[in-house]
Amino acid sequence: MNLKQLSELLGLSQTTVSRALNGYPEVNEATRERVLQAVKETGYRPNKAAQRLATGKAGSIGLVMPTAPGHQSDVHFGEFLAGLGEEAVRHDFHFVIMPADPDDEVAALRRLAISGNVDALFVAYMRGHDPRLPMLKSLSIPYVVHGRSFGSEPDYPYLDIDNEGAFYDATRLLLQLGHTRFALMNGPMHLDFAIRRKNGVVAALAERGLALEEDCVSHALMTDEQGLLAMEQFLQLPERPTAILCSSTVLALGAIRAVNQAGLRLGEDISLIAHDDVLPLLKPENFSVPLTTTRSSLRAAGARIAQRLIGTVKQAGPFPDQELWKTELIVRASTGPVPQI
Amino acid sequence: MNLKQLSELLGLSQTTVSRALNGYPEVNEATRERVLQAVKETGYRPNKAAQRLATGKAGSIGLVMPTAPGHQSDVHFGEFLAGLGEEAVRHDFHFVIMPADPDDEVAALRRLAISGNVDALFVAYMRGHDPRLPMLKSLSIPYVVHGRSFGSEPDYPYLDIDNEGAFYDATRLLLQLGHTRFALMNGPMHLDFAIRRKNGVVAALAERGLALEEDCVSHALMTDEQGLLAMEQFLQLPERPTAILCSSTVLALGAIRAVNQAGLRLGEDISLIAHDDVLPLLKPENFSVPLTTTRSSLRAAGARIAQRLIGTVKQAGPFPDQELWKTELIVRASTGPVPQI
DNA sequence: TACATAATTGAAAGCGCTTTGGATGCCCCG
DNA sequence: CGGGGCATCCAAAGCGCTTTCAATTATGTA
Numbered sequence: 001m002n003l004k005q006l007s008e009l010l011g012l013s014q015t016t017v018s019r020a021l022n023g024y025p026e027v028n029e030a031t032r033e034r035v036l037q038a039v040k041e042t043g044y045r046p047n048k049a050a051q052r053l054a055t056g057k058a059g060s061i062g063l064v065m066p067t068a069p070g071h072q073s074d075v076h077f078g079e080f081l082a083g084l085g086e087e088a089v090r091h092d093f094h095f096v097i098m099p100a101d102p103d104d105e106v107a108a109l110r111r112l113a114i115s116g117n118v119d120a121l122f123v124a125y126m127r128g129h130d131p132r133l134p135m136l137k138s139l140s141i142p143y144v145v146h147g148r149s150f151g152s153e154p155d156y157p158y159l160d161i162d163n164e165g166a167f168y169d170a171t172r173l174l175l176q177l178g179h180t181r182f183a184l185m186n187g188p189m190h191l192d193f194a195i196r197r198k199n200g201v202v203a204a205l206a207e208r209g210l211a212l213e214e215d216c217v218s219h220a221l222m223t224d225e226q227g228l229l230a231m232e233q234f235l236q237l238p239e240r241p242t243a244i245l246c247s248s249t250v251l252a253l254g255a256i257r258a259v260n261q262a263g264l265r266l267g268e269d270i271s272l273i274a275h276d277d278v279l280p281l282l283k284p285e286n287f288s289v290p291l292t293t294t295r296s297s298l299r300a301a302g303a304r305i306a307q308r309l310i311g312t313v314k315q316a317g318p319f320p321d322q323e324l325w326k327t328e329l330i331v332r333a334s335t336g337p338v339p340q341i
Numbered sequence: 342m343n344l345k346q347l348s349e350l351l352g353l354s355q356t357t358v359s360r361a362l363n364g365y366p367e368v369n370e371a372t373r374e375r376v377l378q379a380v381k382e383t384g385y386r387p388n389k390a391a392q393r394l395a396t397g398k399a400g401s402i403g404l405v406m407p408t409a410p411g412h413q414s415d416v417h418f419g420e421f422l423a424g425l426g427e428e429a430v431r432h433d434f435h436f437v438i439m440p441a442d443p444d445d446e447v448a449a450l451r452r453l454a455i456s457g458n459v460d461a462l463f464v465a466y467m468r469g470h471d472p473r474l475p476m477l478k479s480l481s482i483p484y485v486v487h488g489r490s491f492g493s494e495p496d497y498p499y500l501d502i503d504n505e506g507a508f509y510d511a512t513r514l515l516l517q518l519g520h521t522r523f524a525l526m527n528g529p530m531h532l533d534f535a536i537r538r539k540n541g542v543v544a545a546l547a548e549r550g551l552a553l554e555e556d557c558v559s560h561a562l563m564t565d566e567q568g569l570l571a572m573e574q575f576l577q578l579p580e581r582p583t584a585i586l587c588s589s590t591v592l593a594l595g596a597i598r599a600v601n602q603a604g605l606r607l608g609e610d611i612s613l614i615a616h617d618d619v620l621p622l623l624k625p626e627n628f629s630v631p632l633t634t635t636r637s638s639l640r641a642a643g644a645r646i647a648q649r650l651i652g653t654v655k656q657a658g659p660f661p662d663q664e665l666w667k668t669e670l671i672v673r674a675s676t677g678p679v680p681q682i
Numbered sequence: 683t684a685c686a687t688a689a690t691t692g693a694a695a696g697c698g699c700t701t702t703g704g705a706t707g708c709c710c711c712g
Numbered sequence: 713c714g715g716g717g718c719a720t721c722c723a724a725a726g727c728g729c730t731t732t733c734a735a736t737t738a739t740g741t742a
Contacts, residue, residue, distance in 0.1 A: 002727095003730095013692045014692090015693080049390050052729090053388075053697045096401070101430060115388070116389050224623075261629075345699095355698090387699070388697085397727080
């Protein structure tokens, strides 16, 4: 059933039927009723491809999903998508997800943008000097970046959390508790948030004349396995750190295992603060020793970005181009005063 | 830059350019070269919407993502998507994800199918007598179901794991270890896999003349919180179960916390077997007491389903309509002989 | 009553691509 | 030397929708 058939059935022109369906005012209410009724009876649905071709609007936002046979799927991805979806469903928007080899992201994003398949793009996993940025600027499709790109002029639309501030605050708390030996379990070094978090730690330490030693920093994928390995390394250092900053609750999971296996007590021998993306799976308050965290909801960020993206496409008022969300520092039991030796 | 412009630039007809691009044989090799060269220089990309309208092929597979403000995002979803993506990227397929309120899934799926936006559908989270099945059958779009629907004639294309067999085997192992008091921590009761897993347990117990008491079964969302709660319930029963079957490693996470909090030792006082979907985040071998599991990779299932879906769309040979994957029973340290009292 | 104005409806022209059904020119063979 | 066969190429007709421009009818006013 297509528009033509439907309009013939009703004895109307395609024009009128189309207008009736799309809520244009210049159509008689009685006629509109008749059309709506017929739609209900026939189950007619407009062909999206045709609609898109005619209007240029796709009703969809596009994103690239890095994927490859060996590639760890990212727990955060699902949660973020849920946030996007929460908002998208209200506007009858959908997502076009282009899976792409992590090495091919720039090209994949480009293909997606030019395909005409999407109205707007969402971009994440930002790196320093991210090459996608100049490419996006040269295109004329709206986009919002989740995160930022260190080293690039911040003149692109983004939503980010204050990573530097979060880790600065966390470090200060630990300093106030008397800790002096710090370690940082970070995400992959090339990612923007990792750079900023490290800067936050370094800045807070510097205020006390302390430095962050190279062997007290790990950069790794955010899995619990890597957390375990990194913590094991830290625990073997001659000057074992007593304060750990951790870029994810997932890393913390492994780290805590290492702490336990070493016979140490979390919150007493070792203090740990992790960044919490509010993954439903891993609630810091549910850890056997509840975790002190810097918190910012990934899901909320997703919803907000969807709102901006969709709003822009629908030309619903201007949105702030740059947003920087503060994180909350929530103190639980994994932090305590530095142990007396 | 569109086809028309490109062809004018080349002094060729749209027909020829289109053919050159799509690999048709009736075009001079020299001409094809010229076209390809021009494409490279101009950066021309065909408009997907137009292509789709003309061919009816979208190069995409569609899925519905249940989502709502309160709705827990499912850890398994991301992993499954990664599996789909792994295969899709090879064929330049993408996904169209329609977020939908969980109560609106049937309608959402229908909209998605009729939209012309997708070539094939993927369907999951099957329930008993699932209403989506008759709807899908009435449409003429290819689809593959992940899981099955208890109570419906199994004449639809699916890929499922042998849930009943998995839990039957797991239960038998525990029986052999001498356990007689069993409990089952299951997923939501209306979901197909939950029904089958329960059946598996019941069947194995029945062979020994044992029954599964009602208060030894929990049905809940598969989060660690629910795992904790369910286990706490079990531990308070007058005849405390010594053998626990668990539908997910996520549930197990919470369950083990409850076990520890009660001062019991996993693998000694309490034996536990969990089903492992091979989530990268939660490796059973990394639990403080490594978990005995029934294993089946969600990611592999995703990849296989994508393969079938894309293969069907591309008419690349016939695929088996029904596939039932066996699970592996992997014994680790969370199971042991029944404790002597 | 006559005419300007508002309310409805339609015909037809795209949107950018694929594909059918010819054309055109060239080579080869009888 | 004429026509069949082949290699190339093209004009134009859709695919199913939106939207411009124009036509028709109903309404109101002087």
